[in-house]
Amino acid sequence: MTTIELCPDDVHNRRTIHQGHPPDWVNRDGGDYDVVVVGGGPAGLTAATTAAAGGHRVAMTEQRLTGGTCVNFGCTPSKALIRCARAVHDAGRGAELGFRLDAPPRTDFGAVMERVRRMRSMSSAGDAVQMAEEAGVEVYLGHTRFTAPNAVEVDGRPLRFRKAVIATGSEPVVPAIDGLRTGEYLTNETVFALTEQPSRLVVIGSGPQACELAQAFRRLGSEVDLVSHPTTLLSQDEPEAGELIRRRFEQEGIRLHLGFTAVRAGAGRLLALGPGGTRELPYDALLLATGRKANVEHLNLDAAGVHDAGDGVAVDAYLRTANPDIYAAGDATFPLKYTHAANATARLCIANALDAAHRPARDLVIPHCTYTDPEVAEVGLTPRRARDEGVAIDTYRLDLTKVERAFIDGEDEGFGAIHTRSGSGEIAGATLVATHAGEMISELTLAITNRLTLEALADTVHCYPTQAEVFQRIALQARPQRVAAAH
Structure with a gap:
């Protein structure tokens, strides 16, 4: 059985390990399942718990820690680190807000990283092995490989399935640099x-x-x-x-x-x-x-009749592999390597595999956000994507300097842009650079998903003063232009 180590060896990391890969865990003997999910990260957990909630017998396998990269080496620890860094930065801006510190703020790096580990251990509790078991998923820990078109083996335990989902995530790309040796560099995993x-x-x-x-x-x-x-x-x-x-x-x-x-x-x-x-x-x-690459090299895909496309598992529009009983979700196949994309594709896999939903992945509207300061968020068609796809769009834009709450907060470096399908006013995409862009982009994601227009956005009442008003102001500002264009 795989031994998991996290450094340093402290109470928070021990808690994370006990939740995500209990050292005393004993796998069942194997058996027959409606669904086997290979991988226990965001996509795997979502696929497994969704299938179990539908009354199916489900097994989920994981070699390392449940919760995957997101909880253990990605979203959770990175955002905890970013939060501490932003606090230090904001404290240094006190003069702008009318207060002064006796000395510049000093970082206690040990305390920062202790908090990062504590936040990780708290977050991993929601993705723990025990939580999956309580949701009706039978968990197997260890190395998984396909042995037949409808079977896998987990450290010697045979699992046979009617349907399967590959959700093994991704790992960091290590570029070829002369003289660079393993252990002499950091990645998100270290x-x-x-x-x-x-x-x-x-x-x-x-x-x-x-x-x-x-x-x-x-x-x-x-x-x-x-x-x-x-x-x-x-x-x-x-x-x-x-x-x-x-x-x-x-x-x-x-x-x-x-x-x-x-x-x-x-x-x-x-x-x-x-x-x-x-x-x-x-x-x-x-x-x-x-960058990151799909983590599929050690699955023995050939035994299952599944193809490795080089950048992940090869799938059709419905996330189905060359083996019609096996689907793939998340980073193992999807080009947008975000946790929320993993969750969305996992739900889609289960709907298509078990409920014959026949929904293509292209129908998913998936935003993304980079959590710099200011944050950068996008969704849907942007000018670059529109050019690549040959779609005509109109763009309406506003600087955050024109939004009261942004300049009141000293957070007016940024802009919002809404992209509509030419001639219809239907919202097709958006770009937002703002301190809280990740919190704000969902309004436009909802609009695109439901094929709303700029007029609907203009007529939606927003709280004042908020930075989210930028979207309504763009829509209101565009109204005279659109009326003139219509005549």
């Missing part, structure tokens, strides 16, 4: 084990994870260099959003090396090659945040 703050941190990457952690460590007091082969930050989002974050990072003292490629690392020095030559960057810690 960075939260730190107990001493690195005075000099080099981050490789420019996506959400890289940007979130670079800003958090800078605010906590580390010197931070960010190295990125792309010449922009958050290159999957609208360019204006990435440019705004770039300016904020430079204001906060993050040294950006955009357009540079890490070519050699070791002995506390990174060599990066880019425009105009090379740069040598000293570091106490090196964080790799260059």
